[in-house]
Amino acid sequence: MLAEHFELIETIGLNLFFAFIFIFIGLSINDVMKKNDVPKMGQFVVYFVLFLGCAGFIAKGIIQFVWESQGVG
Template identity: 65%
Template sequence: MLAEYMQQIETLGLNLFFAAIFFFIGMAIHDVLKQGNVPKFGRYIVWLVLFLGCAGFIAKGIIQMTWEGAGIG
């Protein structure tokens, strides 16, 4: 039974790994911004860039799921 779902388990594990990586990157950026006394405008720009990277990753996953569901990819 486990062999039947191996690809789904690998996909889920990879997605959880990327979510953890984004979390740790966010924590590291928060620490650097806090210790560097970065102005608020700079902090907003940094968080915007981080959010857009995360949103792009999520959009890629959604697009991939819809294409695979439709039989395109």
């Protein structure tokens, strides 16, 4: 059974890994900004850029899913 579903398990594991990496990056950035008294506008810009990176991975996953369901990839 494991050999049959290896690709699915690998995909889920990789997606969870990226989610945890983004969470840890966000927590470390939050800690650095709190210790250095970064203004609210600076915090907004930093979190917005972090969100754009995360949104890129989400968009990639959606595009990949749509293409594979249509037989393109």
